[in-house]
Amino acid sequence: MKPVIRVQADDFDPAAEAARLEAGGPGAVATFTGIVRREGDLVAMELEHYPAMTERALAKIAADAASRWAVTALTIIHRVGRLTPGARIVFVGAAAKHRGDAIEAMHFMIDWLKTDAPFWKREQFADGRSDWVEAREGDSAARARWAGK
């Protein structure tokens, strides 16, 4: 099982990604899609990353998931560059024989991606203001939760 790992500026096709996960009749497919929120006066989100490290970090997250759950396919896609409200940022998917494995592997990957992959978000607002997004305490807690499982 070789996970699909992609870092790209372009949008992706969730239907094509779902079809890849469904191929082979696995029983269960769980996906997560992160989207730039339409809220307030946010006009864009700028995604910066550490190119030489990013794919390796994502591959490690997928490998960790594959070692913990009986999965038949895994996908992690993360976009970089300038994204506007409503745009997809990230897609994480897992296929497995049983639903618990697919859902938990997906949940694990998105939780770990938040803390263990070298991406940084900058928000741009209508008044010209622009701020780096602060890391959330809750993200470290969400990651820590998996240690006891």
Add this chain to the structure above:
Amino acid sequence: MKPVIRVQADDFDPAAEAARLEAGGPGAVATFTGIVRREGDLVAMELEHYPAMTERALAKIAADAASRWAVTALTIIHRVGRLTPGARIVFVGAAAKHRGDAIEAMHFMIDWLKTDAPFWKREQFADGRSDWVEAREGDSAARARWAGK
């Protein structure tokens, strides 16, 4: 927020369902798709249901999810009739501002759907044998898990 609830013989389009959940830029969309496994000599799965009750039971599961998590959209689609290996059986999706809400609402809905919606599966095998699927102890345990949350 009015959940999308459908019970149908026809296949559904996961891309269209995902697009509906993504509309409005919610931040997070989590989905689960159940598929007839390709394994052994299974040739078909027959899904029987209790038509007068099914949509009400699914709507109750969605309403329970909406009362527990801050979700912006919910979808439950369940197919009935004769399905062959690789065919989609069920789609459950949740959109929310935050990923935890979307993932947990989705997970809750599929766990409850296994125990609280009036569907019965019959497996047909290549040698002509045909058996009603037995309910799994694990499904009751998965449902019970949510009581403490």
Add this chain to the structure above:
Amino acid sequence: MAIELLYFAWVREAIGLDGETVEPPKEVDTVAKLVDWLAGRGDGYSEAFADPSRLRVAVDQRFAGFDTTLEGVREIALFPPVTGG
């Protein structure tokens, strides 16, 4: 008092009917007693209802317990534990 009965999955197959209308005697006033009464009909009924622990019930289209009263009830469905999803 007439009650609509519905049967699903192997309950339906054992009895050989999707459903039927019954008028149980007055002393049959709970789901449990109804199941016993139906089992007494023999043949497919006794087979379908031999082991009530394998049965589940919906009363007026909601899941319910075997101690549910039949008073005012219009529709009862009897079936195995559900296996959807």
Add this chain to the structure above:
Amino acid sequence: MAIELLYFAWVREAIGLDGETVEPPKEVDTVAKLVDWLAGRGDGYSEAFADPSRLRVAVDQRFAGFDTTLEGVREIALFPPVTGG
């Protein structure tokens, strides 16, 4: 010993560089000492590195601690806590 440094997000902006090659003195033998040494350059560096608790580090493209030795290291990236996903 030359080390490639890379800066990301507000660390990059404060310093005004994507990265650079440095040759720290021998006594600068851990990431923590490297950060102190860089902060001593003043201006953007002291701003970027004033509060090491706000910084994270990758050594040769893997997340690492500030106590990591610089021996044999080729590339060090300094950045804020990540915010992807």
